[in-house]
Amino acid sequence: MARDKLWDRLERDVRAEADEFRGIMTVHLVDLRGGRRLDINGEQVLAAGSAIKIPVLMHLYHRAFRGDIDLDTPHIVRDRDIVGGSGVLQHLEGDVQLSLRDLAILMINVSDNVATNICIDRAGMDDVNCLLRDLGCEESRLQRKMIDADAVRRGRENISTAQEMARWLEVLHTGEWENPSLCQDVLSVLRKRKDSPIRRAIPAGIPIAGKTGGLPGVRCEVAIIEQEHRPYVLAVMTAFGVDDDNSEAITGIAATVQAYLEVLDDFTEYGRGLNPR
Numbered sequence: 001m002a003r004d005k006l007w008d009r010l011e012r013d014v015r016a017e018a019d020e021f022r023g024i025m026t027v028h029l030v031d032l033r034g035g036r037r038l039d040i041n042g043e044q045v046l047a048a049g050s051a052i053k054i055p056v057l058m059h060l061y062h063r064a065f066r067g068d069i070d071l072d073t074p075h076i077v078r079d080r081d082i083v084g085g086s087g088v089l090q091h092l093e094g095d096v097q098l099s100l101r102d103l104a105i106l107m108i109n110v111s112d113n114v115a116t117n118i119c120i121d122r123a124g125m126d127d128v129n130c131l132l133r134d135l136g137c138e139e140s141r142l143q144r145k146m147i148d149a150d151a152v153r154r155g156r157e158n159i160s161t162a163q164e165m166a167r168w169l170e171v172l173h174t175g176e177w178e179n180p181s182l183c184q185d186v187l188s189v190l191r192k193r194k195d196s197p198i199r200r201a202i203p204a205g206i207p208i209a210g211k212t213g214g215l216p217g218v219r220c221e222v223a224i225i226e227q228e229h230r231p232y233v234l235a236v237m238t239a240f241g242v243d244d245d246n247s248e249a250i251t252g253i254a255a256t257v258q259a260y261l262e263v264l265d266d267f268t269e270y271g272r273g274l275n276p277r
Contacts (some may be wrong), residue, residue: 026044048165063127116146
């Protein structure tokens with residue numbers, strides 16, 4: 001089919017960009033309508049950074065869905081909870097009271113590390129890893145809280161692969177994980193607008209749901225790009241980067257993918273445009 005030829009060209013172009021990256025780049029793309037996949041070293045295990053907060057969010061909401069916890073229960077953020085890195089809670093003064101739901105939103109929307117560590121405590125690190133195994137994500141592991149230098153020195157890094165990160169969002173999109181309404185609750189948090197490398201490559205009118213991750217030499221992101229006719233999941237991981245932030249490379253990959261998937265979204269299988277330009 002003509003669409004297959006277009007997909008072959010997309011893979012060629014993405015592979016060329018990944019090869020030009022000076023560190024390591026892995027990519028996994030899932031066409032959620034057509035079922036096609038594009039994979040470039042997507043099985044490679046790399047540091048996940050804050051992208052690991054997605055399964056924390058999933059299990060936290062799963063516990064609430066089962067009735068184990070109440071997301072609207074107030075939680076007091078105290079001095080002992082404060083850690084550095086990204087986020088806003090570390091900069092506030094005195095005890096702060098927020099619901100667990102709002103802490104989860106801060107964990108995803110501004111990647112707040114204080115909120116994340118509280119959410120990890122409430123979700124349970126071992127239980128998050130059980131969730132990952134249940135999803136078939138054998139390489140993904142939550143092994144430490146945020147900003148735990150001692151754990152990093154002991155080799156306990158939070159890790160995943162591009163394939164497995166894409167899996168997290170694919171099961172949320174299809175609703176096959178646990179319950180469709182639970183999936184939508186999680187996606188509603190991931191959809192909240194925020195700047196990211198993939199977001200910069202996508203037209204403003206197209207919603208995306210996802211999360212970035214970043215560490216020295218590492219940058220990654222996974223997102224669902226919710227086009228009307230051709231939604232897709234894109235996961236890109238980078239490591240050993242020359243620069244501390246490799247977001248421009250991820251934006252470049254996302255722009256290339258969007259250029260092709262936009263055509264598939266807007267054209268018939270025979271190449272006719274559905275909307276006059």
